[in-house]
Amino acid sequence: MPLFIKIPQITREQKMMDETFNNEIAKQFTSAILDKYLSPVISATTDKLKTLYNEAKIDLEIPFQAYLTKSYEKYSKTKTIIYGIEPKKLYNFFEVPFLEKGSDIIKPTTTRVLTDISKFLIIEGSGGIGKSTLMKHLFLSELELKDYIPIFIELKDFNEEDHLDLEQLLLKKLNQFHNKFQEDYLDYALQSGCFLFLLDGYDELYSENQKEFFKKLNDFCDKYPENHYILSSRPYSESEFIEFQRFTVLKAVPFTKEQAISLITKIEYPDEELKNKFIRDLESGLYDRHESFASNPLLLNIMLSTYNDYAEIPQKLHLFYYQAFDTMLSKHDATKSYRRKLLSDLSSDTFKECFAIFCFLTYQKAKTEFTFPEIEDIFKKFPSRIKNVLNIGNFIHDLENCLCVLYKEGNRYKFSHRSFQEYFVSYFLNIQTDSKMQDYSLRLIESEKFRTSADSVFFMLEDMSTQRFNNNILIPLLNEFEEAKPRDEDLLEYYILNLPVAIEVNTKSRSTRDFEVRLYIPTGGSHSFIYNFFEKTINFDIYKSLEPSNNQIVSFCKANNLVFTKIGPRELIKNKNLFKLFKNSWIGQHILSLTHYKQKLIDSLKEDEIVLED
Secondary structure (H helix, E strand, O other): OOOEOOOOOHHHHHHHHHOOOHHHHHHHHHHHHHHHHHHHHHHOOOOOOOHHHHHHHHHHHHHHHHHHHHHHHHHHHEEOOOOOOOOHHHHHOOOOOOHHHOOEEEEOOOHHHHHHHEEEEEEEOOOOOOOOHHHHHHHHHHHHHHEEEEEEEEHHHHHHHOOHHHHHHHHHHHOOOOOOOHHHHHHHHHOOOOEEEEEEEHHHHOOOHHHHHHHHHHHHHHHHOEEEEEEEEOOOOOOHHOOOOOOOOOOOOOOOOHHHHHHHHOOOOOOOOHHHHHHHHHHHHHHOHHHHHHHHHHHHHHHHHEEEEEOOOOOOOHHHHHHHHHHHHHOOOOOOOOOOOOOOOOOHHHHHHHHHHHHEEEEEEEEEEEEEEHHHHHHHOHHHHHOOOOHHHHHHHHHHOEEEEEEEOOEEEEOOHHHHHHHHHHHHHOOOOHHHHHHOOOOOOOHHOOOOOHHOOOHHHHHHHHHHHHHHHHHHHHHHHHHHOOOOHHHHHHHHHOOEEEEEEEEEEOOOOEEEEEEEEOHHHHHHHHHHHHOOOOOOOHHHHOHHHHHHHHHHHHOOOOOOEEEHHHHHHHHHHHHHHHHHHHHHHHHHHHHHHHHHHHHHHHHOOOOOOO
């Protein structure tokens, strides 16, 4: 049973903070924190303490006061699928998610709950689980606690930067408010440890940028180790997060039934009677039947918005999104007496196709936000038959004001949530011919801007049309992969070398000498793509009888002084005794079955063929 750490509930003062936080409070806030942290650092570096401290404090107060006030205005309110037209105060509908640390369950009602755990944290959670909302809550919580100066950074911004340097990005933000800002003073502040960096959306960095960002972040943490760092991301495999050795990973836990009901209770919904019926149904079995959807805040909101239109919730994710969008579209159809008429005046099928093309073109650029001129450039790539009937302004108006899948912040349009973009990329690929499905999909995969494990595009596409997906995407990738094999190389060894597979015998706790085997799988590109889809098919029960072989591997490594050493694929193959043990282990058999995976897919396609009469 998990151990629950009891934490006080969000205070009334915290909820009311958005009515009182202003420039004067921001000034007092910044001044108090700088007094606490900055003076000791400056006194340790110079004899001219008083003069330099006063100069630095004044120079730092001006931009940070402005930054905190502007950021508070930005993060204290938000738009959602339900509240699409106008932003609502975050604490009017926020439900604190639980986080899992080993066997402990943590409720981060305040930032201090997390900063007491470690200076370096990763919050990991699936799409729609509420990571970004939680990060906004942590920003607001810190303004209430006054422990540190919170700095909120959306990591997707680095995709537009020429460099991936946190210090330069921070300077750029502060120079917007004080163009005479001195870099030396910021260095003093960073050394003092007065900051809490909230780094939101590691998974939204381009794949090719993630390694560089990690290196820059690692260097930054080495240079300024006294600050606190909280990074959020969609899940990656353990081997992908292994580089973040100083970071403790906390996993966002799906909502319990009580949390789901609490969230729905807080939502201001136009049909109060329907909302109450939805809550009663959640209590009486709806949550239990559809826990995978009802335990996810985003999908729970969508369930409420579609509840009146469908008697049952579908089991598959792509059907869930199909119904959700269909409901939102029908509520604004000119033939229905609902809220607003769609200005674009397109048929339902054409509207969905237009949005699907828009999602695909933005997704392949890995963009989730754009200015109107950028949108106009995107629409130039639309087929002529659609451009002739489409008014761009009206179409974007409908997406923003009627369906609420886009919202505007300043001069930029953003997706209310990435999940809708991902669903419509799948939808777009599925309505293409076989050759185009293959071409577009392989281009996306080869671009390496995405990690298959971090979004749902291809998983939903496979669910929509399994045989076409296998025939057009997975089998061609496997063909390409295997055709590169040298003639004299064993196929199993080729897979081990090129996925690649490595082995490491490590300890969970050096004091107890409790050994475990760690295995590393590919982290990007088509190789990772192949493995992710193969892994879905594995029934691990068939490997249970092979688990004792892990102990043999551990014993061999201990006897040969290979503990705490990562054994790469070539070293593994060369060590004949270890390789023999590896092949008989469950992971060895797992990789062996992957060498037969392509033939299984081909056989499956043949089994589905219908024999016609002559």
